[in-house]
Amino acid sequence: MANLSEDNGEETPLQVRLNGVATFIGMVGLSVAGVVLGVLAIRYFTGHTKNPDGTVQFRAGTTGLKQGFMGAIRILTIAVTIVVVAVPEGLPLAVTLTLAYSMRKMMRDKALVRRLSSCETMGSATTICSDKTGTLTLNKMTVVEAHFIGTRLDPCDDVRAISSSSAALLIEGIAQNTTGTVFLPEDGGAADVTGSPTEKAILSWGLKIGMDFNDVRSKSSVLHVFPFNSEKKRGGVAVQSDTGVHIHWKGAAELVLSSCKSWLSLDGSVQPMDAQKRNVYKKSIEDMAKSSLRCVAFAYCQCDIEKIPKEDIADWKLPEEDLTLLGIVGIKDPCRPGVRNAVQLCKNAGVKVRMVTGDNIETAKAIALECGILDANGVISEPFVIEGKAFREMSEIARGEIADKITVMGRSSPNDKLLLVQALKRKGHVVAVTGDGTNDAPALHEADIGLAMGMSGTEVAKESSDIIILDDDFTSVVKVVRWGRSVYANIQKFIQFQLTVNVAALVINVIAAVSSGDVPLNAVELLWVNLIMDTLGALALATEPPTDNLMKRQPVGRRSHL
Ligand SMILES: Nc1ncnc2c1ncn2[C@@H]1O[C@H](COP(=O)(O)OP(=O)(O)OP(=O)(O)O)[C@@H](O)[C@H]1O
Ligand SMILES: [Ca+2]
Structure with a gap:
């Protein structure tokens, strides 16, 4: 967890891009407004701005202070309006709208x-x-292969070849070393198996090879559990029964195999694991894996009662080396x-x-x-x-x-x-x-x-x-x-639309200001255009559904521009 980068309110790629766009537009708006302000002010104060009746608005020395001041304010208002027009206020609205709209639609796509x-x-x-x-x-798993002593059980639930004592050990491991449960309905219906898919597959297989879940669990008592985790990829349990204390392990086949020093033969005797035997097992794991099966191995070891800590059993680290391999199962999980x-x-x-x-x-x-x-x-x-x-x-x-x-x-x-x-x-x-x-x-x-x-x-x-x-x-x-791409495309379209309108408005205003000293649309008119264009444009463009073409383009990634 220490490696996780802190959640520092990192901005999404879109936010970064929008910030860029907003800054750019802001700069352009400000400079255009500055130019217009300058031009209008120069024209006004040099007496080039005329009233509709042809009289000059400002004459140095004659025009009163108050009148001059009012003229300056009017020019300033125009400049400010240009900034307002240039800034796409509708953008956040469009972004939120399109996000919210697609979010609702995505619910339908699960x-x-x-x-x-x-x-x-x-x-x-x-x-x-x-x-x-x-x-x-x-995630629907079933055991389809089982290997014991390097031989494959065929079919996988036929355990007649295995001695009853070996089978009993295996079944003890299956029934006790699990986080799943088996519920047998009283009227004798099909057994109800619960747990993670892997556990369910193994328990169902256990039932097929003759496991009586409740009976096996009542015969021995669990002393300590090491739950399965993805780091170690194995789970273990210590159980005590009349025959002593057994540590059962179950987990990723090749990892469990590597901690096995012996194997349990068909007749129930423990044989040392020599290189040849190990290779036989390795080969069967590889073969199963190559046919896309998930391999889980079962192993156990005896434990002396004296070695079990009397106090602090909760901290007991179960012995996990020198194990005896019981067998390996291959679990199918179809694509x-x-x-x-x-x-x-x-x-x-x-x-x-x-x-x-x-x-x-x-x-x-x-x-x-x-x-x-x-x-x-x-x-x-x-x-x-x-x-x-x-x-x-x-x-x-x-x-x-x-x-x-x-x-x-x-x-x-x-x-x-x-x-x-x-x-x-x-x-x-x-x-x-x-x-x-x-x-x-x-x-x-x-x-x-x-x-x-x-x-x-x-x-x-x-x-x-x-x-x-x-x-x-x-x-x-x-x-x-x-959907994500459609959101991106919609925002792009909206910005395009906004820019067209804004650039047009800006250009007209600048040209008019330079040539005639006045602007064709006054502040209120400009704001109206802005309001209607922004909101209605946002509404229309935000609700565009995705098209198939979107999935034929290359992704935009983190760096490309809007
Ligand atoms: N309940 C279990 N008991 C013992 N071993 C298990 C159990 N579940 C999974 N395994 C073993 O651990 C391995 C995978 O463990 P892990 O939990 O890391 O992956 P996963 O999350 O199931 O797979 P994926 O990452 O593809 O979703 C499996 O290959 C299997 O051999
Ligand atoms: Ca997973």
Whole structure:
């Protein structure tokens, strides 16, 4: 959290541009007013300004002080009016109107805008860093493969080959080491499984291999829990039963595998993990990941009762090395239909989509290929595809150099997402980030536009976001880009319109002032023109709906001018 840049009321790209425009117009208005003031004053005081009846207005020596003063005031009024006409007072009105209008319309496209100006910022986005689970995929997970002792269970819920003692250990791990629950209706209907999608998939699989959730949970008692977190990518629990104390771990397969020193064989005996066996497991993880499965491994170890702290059990650090591998499951999470098209739309619009996920790099690659983020014919190697760890360990300069190229980042920790966003911003990108988990909050906060998922998103993620995507779909993210661009285009049109009117009014006034010493439209008339043009113009131009053409242009980014 210390790395987060402070919220210092940073201005959006639009605000910066509008400030520029306003200053420019103000300067032009002021100088024109100055010129007119000068010309009129010189003409007046040198006796070149005449009344309609042909008499000279000001004659040095003859004209009274009061009359001269009134003449000067009249000239000043004209100059001030010119400034008023030049300044586009309607601009804030137009901006707010168009933002508010599109915000209402965006609700229909399943995007809830929390910060008004973010609509427009999204229009200038040059890159979208999306997480995978739930945004690009459906977040509907099922276990489709299971590997034990390097052999694949076929079908994945057929555990007849496994001895009952091994199966019992696995089932204990599934039932106790979970944040989900299983509710069995009394009338014997289908079991109701709750929890995060990953947990649900694993529990449902557990039921299929014969787990009796309540029975298993009543047989042992939980001593201590280490909840799953995205940093460590594993969760553990210590349970005590008649057979002693077991520490169960469940988490990212290759990480859990690397802390295993042995494996549980089919007959229930513990065998040391030699290099060959390790490679067999590694190979099966790789194969599953390559077919876009999320891999979760189960491991456990025995713990001596004496080693358990009597007091301060809350601070107990569960032993996490020297584990015995129980098995690995592969969980399928299909791509959302329509994501491929949405990604293509972004590509056409010059917005680069990047995937930053906590999942295995191979899984990430497979999904990225499936939804078109990676091109099958393109280069699929570092630095385009990178692991969070490799990125994290680089120097800040090196990170900045490769940030632009990174298309897929796998096994990223929450902080890696943040580092990537910061690096991209430094490169001048306008960065949009999508995320659902608490782990995404820092990146959501840091991004120019944070998009949180409405259904699967946690409160923390939503709190840190600017826009909430109500249906969690990447397609809606692209619609937000479309609306953002329309806001930008509408503001552009309004400024164009204003400038035409203002420049015309200014030019006429200057020419008239120089040639005749008077202006054709007096102060009140000018203000009327201003009032009607500004408000009605704003109303008309602010409510223009987006067109498809908007998505064929390149993004405007942070630096280009209005
Ligand atoms: N409940 C869980 N228990 C154990 N391991 C899990 C659990 N959920 C996820 N994992 C493991 O952690 C990895 C991903 O963790 P993480 O939470 O960082 O990513 P994510 O937020 O789910 O993915 P994404 O960033 O794409 O949305 C998975 O690959 C999986 O192996
Ligand atoms: Ca996530």
